[in-house]
Amino acid sequence: MPIYEYKCIDCEEDFEELVSGMDPDVSCPKCSSRNIKKKLSLFGMSGGEKPAASSGSGCSSCSSSSCSSCH
Numbered sequence: 806m807p808i809y810e811y812k813c814i815d816c817e818e819d820f821e822e823l824v825s826g827m828d829p830d831v832s833c834p835k836c837s838s839r840n841i842k843k844k845l846s847l848f849g850m851s852g853g854e855k856p857a858a859s860s861g862s863g864c865s866s867c868s869s870s871s872c873s874s875c876h
C-alpha cells in the first residue's frame with residue numbers, strides 16, 4: 806500500500822497517510838480539516854532535490870565553495 810504525503814491547507818500540517826482503496830478518506834490529524842492537498846509520494850527520500858554540484862559561490866573551474874586553491 807502506498808503512503809502519500811499530505812499537507813493541510815488550513816493549518817499547514819504535513820502528515821503522511823497510508824492509503825488503501827480508490828477513494829481515501831483523509832483528514833488532517835491536527836485540526837481534522839478536509840481542506841488538504843496530496844503531495845507526491847516519496848519512497849525513501851529525504852531532503853530536497855538540491856543538486857550536489859551546484860555552482861554556488863565558487864568559481865567555474867573548481868567545485869569548491871571556498872575556492873582557495875585555484876586563484
Ligand SMILES: [Zn+2]
Binds near residue numbers: 838
Ligand atoms: Zn490541519
